[in-house]
Each structure stands twice: as C-alpha cells, then as structure tokens.
Amino acid sequence: MSERLRVDPIACTGHGACADLLPEAVVLDEWGYPLLTAGELPRELHRPARRAVAACPARALLLERTGARQTLPGRFTGTTQGTPAQWAP
C-alpha cells in the first residue's frame, strides 16, 4: 500500500514541526510553511511520517493511502468538477 503526505493549507499555521520530524519529505518555504518534497513515500518513511502527522499541532498534516484506488474495478475517466463521473471497465 502506498502513502503520501498532504497538507491542509487552511489549517496549517506554519509551526514547522513536520520539517523537523521528516526532513526527507518536508522542507519549509521562506515563510515557514511546508513544501512536500516526496510524492509517494518510500516504505521506510511511513513510520516517521505517522509521527510527523501525530505531532502537527494544527492537525494540518495528513497521510493519505493511495493503494485503495488500485483495488477498485475499472478506472475513473471523468472529473468531479463539471463533468459527470464515469467508470470504464
């Protein structure tokens, strides 16, 4: 199962704890807000990423599982904005 980080930019208050705890995947911009450097996290970063998510005081750092999509039958061909969603076999 793959995992990747996401930041809720509205909730994030720029504490920077995520970059301290997970420098392999998070750097801070010039204002102290996180920039995620990794797409899908390598397996060895899953545990440190969970620690960083738990340590975020604003609950703005999220860990998203991406493997679930691969188990769905067919593939998603539409968008959720403006056009109807469709599943193709």
Ligand code: SF4
């Ligand atoms: S620890 Fe949380 S609030 Fe602080 S910069 Fe990282 S994501 Fe934002």
